[in-house]
Amino acid sequence: MPDYAIEPARADDAAALLSLYRAVAAIEGGLARGVDEITPDYVGGFLSEALAHGYSLVARLADGSLAGEIHTYPMGPKKFAHVLGELTIAVHPAHQGAGVGRALFRRLMDIVEHERPDILRVELGAQESNARAIAFYESLGFVVEGRMTGRVASVGGGYEADIPMAWLRPAR
């Protein structure tokens, strides 16, 4: 079990996030982007949106490097202000399977559930072959909302379904 602290990302985490996301993208089949698509613009874009309007939480190791990160933010138009989307979670391959992803996601959902009663939906997507990730999200209360046939290019050729999932605030 790595020794880490979960905390909000900072603006000066951009370089560490670039390195984390490139390491995660190097193993195909998880993140939507390949290594060559993990650019400073991509990382800077999600970090500035998350810092300004949403959330970015990191699992920071004792040496300051990042074992994982999760971010989400609203789409922009006021009609969607009750929805958090664009959700991405990435745990460094050296630390996958050790509870970091679950700890990051639980912390995010704790914040949403207890501090953001205005948020009624949290959305994400997973490619159908990433069955472990889909099961993980279901264990956190997300439900499968459909099946977008042929939406994602598969590793090794062909296309597969993208699975839209959402957490819905329970009615009170």
Ligand SMILES: CC(C)(COP(=O)(O)OP(=O)(O)OC[C@H]1O[C@@H](n2cnc3c(N)ncnc32)[C@H](O)[C@@H]1OP(=O)(O)O)[C@@H](O)C(=O)NCCC(=O)NCCS
């Ligand atoms: C998916 C991911 C975020 C899970 O984080 P993690 O720290 O490895 O997972 P945890 O140890 O907290 O375990 C949570 C669940 O994730 C799943 N999981 C574990 N390792 C995984 C892996 N390498 N890939 C996919 N899912 C994994 C397991 O089902 C686990 O459930 P369990 O505790 O009931 O066994 C992480 O493995 C990752 O970044 N994978 C590559 C990128 C990716 O697939 N991102 C999601 C795109 S939709």
